[in-house]
Amino acid sequence: MKKPLFALLLCAATAVQAAPYLPASGRQVIETLPRRGDPVQQELRRMRSELNARPGDMALATALATRYIGLARSETDPRYLGYAQAALAPWWWLSSPPAPVRLLRATLLQSTHQFKPAMDDLKAVLAADPANAQAWLTQATVQTVQGDYAGATTSCAHLSTMSIELITITCIANVGAATGRSLKSEQLLELTLERSSNAPAELQVWALTLLAEMAQRRDAADLAETRYQRALALSPRDSYLLGAYADFLLEQRRANEVVALLKDQTRIDALLLRRALALQQLGNARTALAADIKELAARFDAATQRGDTVHQREQARFELLLRHDPATALTLARRNWAVQKEAADIRIYLESALHARDANAAKPVLDWVALNRTEDVAASRLIRQLQAGT
Incomplete structure (x- = not known):
């Protein structure tokens, strides 16, 4: 790398396309363009x-x-x-x-x-x-x-x-984190990062973000926070990192920090979604929340009309958590599962099945988790709730 x-x-970032936006007036600032002198x-x-x-x-x-x-x-x-x-x-x-x-x-x-x-x-x-x-x-x-x-x-x-070594180890650790070798992979990656201080900043951000997610999945919140902050210091506008850290803050009930973090980043649908979730968590910004929900609905509807299925995971979260429609969320989560199988895909599928009261629908994910010995405290909690029928 x-x-x-x-x-x-x-830079294999997900391409995001939004519905056309109509400003409220000619005085409204839509976007600040890069300076020509940049x-x-x-x-x-x-x-x-x-x-x-x-x-x-x-x-x-x-x-x-x-x-x-x-x-x-x-x-x-x-x-x-x-x-x-x-x-x-x-x-x-x-x-x-x-x-x-x-x-x-x-x-x-x-x-x-x-x-x-x-x-x-x-x-x-x-x-x-x-x-x-x-x-x-x-x-x-x-x-x-x-x-x-x-x-x-x-x-x-x-x-x-x-x-260089850090590339290989980060690549391998990313696989290990998904296949029952998370803690050992995390320890190896951390040691490799420590002795790779001269690695390009972008590579350090990749490793630190993965390390933060690993800590988050085993509920080591303080360590995850430290790693996210280190990564953000190196790359404060990295869209994947911003989304991952926003999810961490939402888990920690730190919605105010999410709103501040994503203040100028809502061109990205996934980041607008997280801001809306933060506003919902705050509970005192109904007008702003309603505007974000309306904007997200327009963007997702436009994507559906285009046949764009890139953001089915985010759309499932939107339907489940903001529109409170678990049946639609489960349909989207199931379609998304056919395409990609990351930790976030596991969680939204299980959460949608739980809220839809359809434990049988979660069987493909439950089988996957068991086969690959997936380690994630959030997924484990959802699985226990599904099995208990709650």
Whole structure:
């Protein structure tokens, strides 16, 4: 994860599209655009201008796309993912584009949960270049999300001779956290991070975020807090990190902090959802909560009309916790489970089944948890409630 290897993993952020927004008046500030004097924006404008003049310059196009992918996460702005795809337009629809384009295409495809075509591209890249560390890492990420832990372990193992130790160990620990080896994986990753102080900041953020989630899942709240804060100090606008920390704060009943944390980040549907949940938890901001619920409903309805199924997990949380419709939430959670199987997917499926009073519907997840020896105190609590029929 150095150079493109590092940028691509962290920027496999989920593409988010929102419904058109109509401001209340011409005086309302909708968005603060990047300053034209910003060196990053100046460089991007220069690269775009050059690419417009030479649209077939693949080296320039992939360099620009990589920059955009990096900004998508660092700036909490999914529109950069669309800009990245546009930069690759001359090659995007080719069945066998050049390897650099194909790797970027796989990254963008998996960001919108198009996992099969993403995996097809990754396998093609690796068949031609078995030493491509970025392809192994991206493949491991997709395999972990889909629950192919054996495949992910193999992909991570390939990294050991191609990248720095922290990349390999974080990759392996991510699998271990989902397969009954959470504490040992956490200890190994923590030790590796301690001796990797010179690793790129983005890589440290990845490791720290995973470590924080591991601590959170075993109810070590103080340790999780420390790790989240360390990660935020390095990357305060990382959209995945903001969402994970917001969920932690919601669990801790610290809704005021969530509202402050996400004050300027609600372009992302998942972050707007968390702010709405915080407002609901506060109980004294009904007007703001109603506005957020209305906005989320419009965004999710627009996504449904487009056939966009990327955010079914977030939509399930919306239906369950904000609209109080467990039947719809369970339907969405079940569909989401067919696509991805991360800790948050387990929890929303179990919680939806519990509130729908349908323990039988949770059987696929219960079987999965038992098979993989999943360790998560929140999931365990939900399972006990389901089994008790409460």
